[in-house]
Amino acid sequence: MALRAIEKRSLPDEVFEQLTTEIVSGRYAPGASIPSERDLSETLGVNRHVVREAVKRLEQIGLVKGGQGGRTKVLDFRATAGLDLLAVVAEHAEPVEDLLPLLASAMEMRAGIGAEVARLCGERSASEAGGELLRIAERLAATDDGEERLALDQRFWQRALDGAGNLAYQLAFNSLIRAVHARRDFSLPWLEQELARGDYRRPIAAAIAAGDAEAATQATRRALAPPAPTDIWPTSSTTTEASR
Amino acid sequence: MALRAIEKRSLPDEVFEQLTTEIVSGRYAPGASIPSERDLSETLGVNRHVVREAVKRLEQIGLVKGGQGGRTKVLDFRATAGLDLLAVVAEHAEPVEDLLPLLASAMEMRAGIGAEVARLCGERSASEAGGELLRIAERLAATDDGEERLALDQRFWQRALDGAGNLAYQLAFNSLIRAVHARRDFSLPWLEQELARGDYRRPIAAAIAAGDAEAATQATRRALAPPAPTDIWPTSSTTTEASR
DNA sequence: CCTTGCCAACTGGTTGGACCAGCTGCTAGG
């Protein structure tokens, strides 16, 4: 049963990826213009409508800005794009070295909003969420499979987010998850080392169940505190090889 | 000089807005299908490409999921969409009552990541950022104009984010800002009451400048702690009237 | 009767070609 769903890539997907890589890697610098739709269409050998759709998607996530008449210009995504961009950048970061600080920042944010979500969940729905969180934490402590851990971890936080009742945190979490999933090869080792530091979800679940919001925050902060990235990801061997 | 840039709304923008409103307001429930591109194109009196672009944008932000052959289905955005959706929902929330918890959640998140950003900035670039933050805080304390306060507040956090050196927080901040800007009529009063509670940025800046990360976190938490939404936004009068 | 297989109708995906509308930069006229 090692079968997975086939990823269907449409032509606009393809174009979108190429353009994204060019921009994220800096080959199209902020302020510069990307080629016209007609040029791209000819260069890439696809219809202009296809190019158009890809460019429109770039525009939506805040990588470029177009406008009738003028050329389409590359933006400084750090200033204009939203959190959804994180997954896109993670997927297309070109020197893989650029990827590490990026994923580290995502993990750091995960720790930050995790602590806050634990607090809110403890304050707002300790009794409702507590039991289920404890149950998930138990199963998390029992399994050894990396993929299953990742899934359970996600469910754990999903439940905590429900309890926290904050849409913004919920959506932010979704964005982060997407970024992390885009690079499982890097995120799985991270999770492994988190678990290697001991049973780390049960104290959180217990604090929430007990309605001790402050303790839940502290437990989360302790559990998700990031180590140095180099402790997890070997710097060169697999890395530079993957970047070719 | 009360002139503002004219907002150009393209046809896809228009279609996108209509569909978004239908979905966010729940008239197209999760799991249901939206009309086919051809139907929409005929109903709305625009070309199918226009409809197509709008639907593709919905797909990108995680409101619907399409696929060749099958119908395009509405997703449960709480589970699938990223933080970028917040601004979209804020703009299209239909019973305006739905808007209040949403903006409250955005403000709550702002407080949470604000505290974290202040900590990181204090840890990582106290000396570089401290001075400028103090200067902005001074100007913030000196002005009375709401719009200028909003702009300065944004610059304050922008500088702190630079100092924190965390791309994820940076992008999340951009997303939140967009959501808040989408509803200035609600966010300006919020900021007003924050300021009414006293000079609130200087303690943060001072703590950062002093390199006391923990104090910076605490000062931020205190300054941005949310009051009950009803203390700021009158529940009915202007609200229900705006919803018509 | 239920199952199985197939096909028609419908969906999104892609193409090509045309024209409209706004911006930009060069150029001819002052």
Place this chain on the structure above:
DNA sequence: CCTAGCAGCTGGTCCAACCAGTTGGCAAGG
């Protein structure tokens, strides 16, 4: 030298097909 104006570029929209999957119903076979 400056400026008005036009030509040629850009993105925006439309029409009319055809390709390629999915779906659901219908009919043959068990």
